[in-house]
Amino acid sequence: MISRDMIQQHSEYEWRIPAGTIAEMRVPVRIIGTQNIIKHALEDVSFNQAVNVACLPGVDEAVVVMPDVHQGYGFPIGAVAAMRREDGVISPGGIGYDINCGVRLLASQILRKQAEEKLEALAVALDKTSPSGVGSTSHLNLGRKDFERACEEGIRWARAKGLATETDMRRTEGSGSLAGASLNAVSKRALERGEHQMGTLGAGNHFLEVDYVEEVFSESTANVFGLFKDCLVVQIHCGSRGFGHQICTDYVLDFQSAVRKYNIKVLDRELVCAPLKTPEADAYLAAMRAAANFAFVNRQLLANGCRDAFEQVFAGSTRNWHLQLVYDVAHNIGKMEEHSVGGREKTLCVHRKGATRAFGPLHPDLPDEYASTGQPVLIPGSMGTASWVLAGTEKSMQISFGSACHGAGRLKSRSQAKREVRGETLIRDLARRGIIVRAGSMSGVAEEDPAAYKDVDEVIEAVCGAGIARKVARLKPLAVIKG
Amino acid sequence: MPSIEIEHPSDRAFHISGKSLEELFREAARVMYSLMGRQVAGTAIHRRISLEAADNESLLVMYLSELLSIAEVENLAALESSLHFEENSLQAELTLFPITHKVDYIKAVTFSELNILNSEKGVETNLIFDT
Numbered sequence: 001m002i003s004r005d006m007i008q009q010h011s012e013y014e015w016r017i018p019a020g021t022i023a024e025m026r027v028p029v030r031i032i033g034t035q036n037i038i039k040h041a042l043e044d045v046s047f048n049q050a051v052n053v054a055c056l057p058g059v060d061e062a063v064v065v066m067p068d069v070h071q072g073y074g075f076p077i078g079a080v081a082a083m084r085r086e087d088g089v090i091s092p093g094g095i096g097y098d099i100n101c102g103v104r105l106l107a108s109q110i111l112r113k114q115a116e117e118k119l120e121a122l123a124v125a126l127d128k129t130s131p132s133g134v135g136s137t138s139h140l141n142l143g144r145k146d147f148e149r150a151c152e153e154g155i156r157w158a159r160a161k162g163l164a165t166e167t168d169m170r171r172t173e174g175s176g177s178l179a180g181a182s183l184n185a186v187s188k189r190a191l192e193r194g195e196h197q198m199g200t201l202g203a204g205n206h207f208l209e210v211d212y213v214e215e216v217f218s219e220s221t222a223n224v225f226g227l228f229k230d231c232l233v234v235q236i237h238c239g240s241r242g243f244g245h246q247i248c249t250d251y252v253l254d255f256q257s258a259v260r261k262y263n264i265k266v267l268d269r270e271l272v273c274a275p276l277k278t279p280e281a282d283a284y285l286a287a288m289r290a291a292a293n294f295a296f297v298n299r300q301l302l303a304n305g306c307r308d309a310f311e312q313v314f315a316g317s318t319r320n321w322h323l324q325l326v327y328d329v330a331h332n333i334g335k336m337e338e339h340s341v342g343g344r345e346k347t348l349c350v351h352r353k354g355a356t357r358a359f360g361p362l363h364p365d366l367p368d369e370y371a372s373t374g375q376p377v378l379i380p381g382s383m384g385t386a387s388w389v390l391a392g393t394e395k396s397m398q399i400s401f402g403s404a405c406h407g408a409g410r411l412k413s414r415s416q417a418k419r420e421v422r423g424e425t426l427i428r429d430l431a432r433r434g435i436i437v438r439a440g441s442m443s444g445v446a447e448e449d450p451a452a453y454k455d456v457d458e459v460i461e462a463v464c465g466a467g468i469a470r471k472v473a474r475l476k477p478l479a480v481i482k483g
Numbered sequence: 484m485p486s487i488e489i490e491h492p493s494d495r496a497f498h499i500s501g502k503s504l505e506e507l508f509r510e511a512a513r514v515m516y517s518l519m520g521r522q523v524a525g526t527a528i529h530r531r532i533s534l535e536a537a538d539n540e541s542l543l544v545m546y547l548s549e550l551l552s553i554a555e556v557e558n559l560a561a562l563e564s565s566l567h568f569e570e571n572s573l574q575a576e577l578t579l580f581p582i583t584h585k586v587d588y589i590k591a592v593t594f595s596e597l598n599i600l601n602s603e604k605g606v607e608t609n610l611i612f613d614t
Contacts, residue, residue, distance in 0.1 A: 044492050071492045073595030073611055097591040097613045192556045203588035204614060242555050245590045245613075249548045252594060256541050269540070269594035413490045414614065441586055443520075483588070 002047040007031065007038060013466035014399075016062075017051060024055040024267070030062040030399065032466045034458060037067045040411060044071035046078075052267040053081050057275070058088025060348055061341050064400045066355055067462035068409030068454065072096075074270030077354035077410075080403045082339065085347045089264065089273035090281045092251040092288070094351035095334045099248060099288055100295035101206075101239030102173075102330040103356075103378040103406075104303055105389065107226045108233065108310065109320035112212040112478070115232055122210060122313045123436045123479040129305030130208050132201035132483040133440030140199050140301065147195050151243075152181045154293030158300050168300060170367045172328040173357060174335070176296035181289035187250050190287075194243025194294060199301035203441065203483035205448060206238040208302065209380070211387060211475035221373045221391050221472045225326050233475060234323060235387060236302050237380055239332065244291035251284045276349055285334070292333055299328055326389070327376035331356045331406035339401055350401050358392035358404035358469050377469050379460065382408045382453035383437070383445075383480055384430045388460050390469035404469040408456040417452035418443055430480075439482040448482070485510045495589075495614050496596070500607035504539060505566045507599065507606050508546055508573075512561065515547055518612060520586030521560050528559065528579045535572045539599045540608075542573050547592040558582045589614055 008016045015038060017029040029050045031038065041047060046069045053075055054063045060082045069078035074093035083089055115122070131139060142150070150157045155176025158164035169175050183191070201208060216222045216229050227233065240247075255272035258264075258280045266272055274280035307323050314321035330352070337350050359366055359375040366375055374392035381387045385408070396402050412420075423442030426449055430437050439445045463469050485506075489496040497514050501507035532549060536542040553559050563578040589612050596609040 073494070073593040073613065077493060093594075097593075189552050189556075193552060204590070242552075246548075246552065249544075249591050253536070253541060253545060253548075256594075257537060260537075269597065272594075410492050413492055414495060415488055416490060443586060 002051060004042060013462045017047060019054065022051060025051060027054050027059050028062050029054050029065060031065040032400070032468065033067040033462050036458065037462060040454065041069050046071050046076040049074065049076040049268070050079055052271060053079065053094070055267060056081070056083070056089055056091065056271065056273060057264060058084040058086070060084050060346065064403065066405040067459045068354070068405040068407050070410045072353065074268050075351070075353040078405060079353050080350065080355045080401050082348035082350045082401045083276065085276055085336070085349065088276050088349055090276055090284055090334060090349055091271055091273035091351065092248050092255060092284055093270040093272065094353055095288060096332040096353050097245045097248040098239040098332055099244035099291035100330045101332040102295060102299065102328065103380055104236040104299040104328040105326040105376070105378050106234040106303055106306060106323040107326050108231060108323050109228060110232045110314060110318055112230050112232060114318055118313050119436060119479055122309060123438050123481065125309035125312045126208060126306060126481050127438045129309045130201050130302050130481060131199065132481060133203055136200045136202065136483070137196040138199040142198060144195065147198060148183055150198060150297045151183060151290040151294050153177055154296045155300055158297050163304060164300050168325050171325045172296055173330055176300065176328065178289040178292045180286055181293050182286035183290055185283040185286035186247060186290055190243055190246035190250065193246045194241060197241040197243065198294060198298055200241060201238050201302060201483050202241050203444060206483050207383070208306065208481040209235045209477050210479040211235060211477050213473050214386065214476040215474040217471035217473060224369060224373050225376050225389065225472060226324050227326065227389060227473045234306050235378070235380055236299050236306070238298060238302065240291040240295040241298065243294050247287045247291045251287065255280065288334060292330065296328065327378060329356055329378055339397070348401070352403055354406045355403045356406045357402055358390070358396045359402045360392045360394040360397045377404050379405060379456070380407055381456035382450040383448045384433065384435055384450050384477060385456055387475040388456065388471070389473045389475065390463065391472050393467060393470055395467035396469060400468045404463050405459055408453040408459055410452060411454050412452040414447040417449045418446045421446050421449045435477050436479040437482065444482060486514050489609065491611060494611055496609060496611045498607065499610050500602065500604060502605035504568055504606055507608070508543060508566055509564060511543060511547055511610055512550055512564065515550065515589065515612065516560055518587060518589055518614070519554065521554070521582050522584040523560050523562060523580035524583045525581040530577045530579060532575050532577065533572065537571060540594065540597045543599065544592050544594060544597070546573060546575065551589060551592065553579065554582060587614065
């Protein structure tokens with residue numbers, strides 16, 4: 001077990017578990033956090049899991065742990081590991097079951113005070129246009145052919161169908177279309193699970209939230225992102241639904257034999273992996289990219305539903321009611337990226353498991369309008385608490401493979417949260433604070449009790465203190481639609 | 484007690500035991516359905532599935548994942564099952580009923596902490612569901 005005395009402090013917000021702490025470690029673990037965050041993380045096996053990742057073949061420079069870290073399976077949630085193309089591996093568990101779970105932020109110029117009397121109607125309209133909950137299926141009847149094209153082409157398919165604008169495409173990570181996706185690598189079961197779920201929010205911790213911009217920290221960057229104080233914005237948090245879950249399940253099972261074939265020792269069976277440039281790795285990457293494209297389209301279709309709801313409620317009575325996409329970013333994904341490590345340019349397979357890409361200014365993968373600001377980094381808080389919009393920095397390129405945290409991070413188990421609070425009580429408490437919650441499952445609401453999460457402001461303090469992102473705006477919730 | 488919930492910070496974890504491998508698999512399926520909060524009604528459908536894997540842990544993940552997919556795609560739950568194990572394979576005769584109600588969602592069955600061991604009482608393991 002990793003204990004406090006094995007962790008060295010390098011600066012106020014940067015800590016390290018040195019390589020050699022256990023014999024099999026190939027690189028150190030770099031932790032972004034505060035004393036308090038380190039203390040909480042030591043209460044579960046997060047750091048042990050990060051150390052296990054640091055033992056994988058071809059892992060480069062350091063495994064980076066974010067301040068929202070908590071125990072996962074295989075990888076901890078809130079971790080980044082970059083594998084060298086030449087001798088590294090791809091691990092499906094290092095990306096997770098909800099492939100390309102991510103966040104999309106849409107901004108309006110509707111002032112909160114203009115919307116106050118219409119919030120209830122807006123929540124009802126959003127609930128109707130965004131299928132959510134266990135077993136939810138899409139309003140769209142896509143048909144198998146369109147579904148397959150959407151998975152292989154991502155937002156490019158949506159654009160061709162008139163379901164996305166050029167701006168929507170440009171402001172989505174990787175233009176919402178990962179090359180190399182192939183359904184030949186996807187099982188029949190995954191296709192069956194995904195076919196009727198494109199355009200659905202799902203259940204669990206996924207949500208759609210109407211917020212207002214409570215505080216702006218960088219007016220110039222906020223202006224570029226289209227964020228204005230007191231104006232309404234919408235966050236959409238969801239992923240690739242049953243399609244991605246099944247793809248990960250299939251490949252975690254397949255790779256149990258790949259580790260034997262390639263003689264790879266893993267310290268946790270969820271870390272099973274295959275060397276990059278092998279048929280096994282190629283197949284997984286093709287399938288994972290199809291799931292990532294599914295998720296980008298999924299959030300696009302949900303965004304269209306939000307636009308319809310805003311039109312129903314605000315058109316004709318409120319000026320500038322349109323929703324513009326700020327950005328769409330993944331936080332469970334594996335990407336081949338170019339990074340400069342120790343002065344050398346390297347092609348790395350970056351695994352982000354509960355970590356958000358946070359590319360700094362002038363990165364060639366950013367749309368032109370964000371070249372000077374760095375990438376918008378979207379960090380949802382727990383239900384009823386603040387969320388943050390940050391911007392990527394040059395420092396994130398240097399110490400975290402262009403990544404930052406992805407949320408607040410859990411403190412308590414779901415079962416403990418359900419023992420301590422009832423969903424109905426929580427909804428009443430939030431209503432007293434002016435937050436409307438519409439949810440399909442009361443037990444699901446209880447699981448998302450804000451008390452079950454870390455303080456998102458402390459997480460952001462650590463991220464920005466370490467310099468891997470900078471503050472742009474703080475959002476406060478007004479209405480939440482939960483699966 | 485055939486199963487006990489273990490605290491897990493993000494997902495749902497259980498210690499599951501049975502007098503035999505068959506009982507362990509049945510209990511794991513019962514726990515999974517119970518987590519979903521599923522209710523069933525209507526006419527039974529019978530189905531046979533065959534699974535092959537390198538070890539019992541893989542077989543358990545495969546079996547539960549198959550039940551999970553059937554629940555999600557076909558809206559059916561296996562209330563009864565007859566399981567027959569041979570070396571590295573499982574033949575299951577399932578009696579499936581239409582699901583009328585589900586409360587919670589399970590994304591996947593994980594290998595995390597999964598290690599089926601012989602014990603005085605039979606066999607046991609930890610099992611973690613991604614929820």
